[in-house]
Amino acid sequence: MNDQNGYDIEDLRPGMSATFSKTITEADIVLFAGVSGDNNAVHINEEFAATTPFGGRIAHGFLTASVISAAVANRLPGPGTIYLEQQMRFKAPVRPGDTVHACVTVLSVETAKARAALSTICRVKDTVVVEGEATVMTTSLARRVARENQAPAGSTKMERERQ
Secondary structure: OOOOOOOHHOOOOOEEEEEEEOOHHHHHHHHHHHHHHOOOOHOOHHHHHOOOOOOOOOOOHHHHHHHHHHHHHHHOOOOOOEEEEEEEEOOEEEEEEEEEEEEEEEEEHHHHHHEEEEEEEEEEEOOOHHHHHHHHEEHHHHHHHHHHHHHHOOOOHHHHOOO
16 A cells, blocks of 8 residues: 555555545535536526436536546545546436446556456435446556665655655
8 A cells, every 4th residue: 555545556456446435415516516607407406407317406527527536536446546437327417416436446557557447336215327447557666666765865755755
């Protein structure tokens, strides 16, 4: 593990998984509309949304998908992970008050490049609402050790990290 309690690439194995859960609130939807600029009436106007096939307001797809990012950043691989790619399919709507459970599972590990492929699935109760795959870059113990071994003797930790 790295010093932020995230998994190094050397720690990851196919089949490892973790979940992060978040209840999508009215405030989340309004704030996401504001920060993203996505003010689609299906998200913010109940009267309009009631006339759509959804029969009411739904959360933004990318708000729902952001729970995957939280699972990656906070659980597996965890702090220090960088997103490189995400492919998604939106399968069902998420409504205000729904709790989204994002599960990430390690599919493969490429130790030399410190990269991992992850299955990413969001569920509300038993319904899959988003599914896909991600590629992430993680921290690496081997790379940290190599950097430290190349640092001049007597250099501080901060100086070693800059190299």
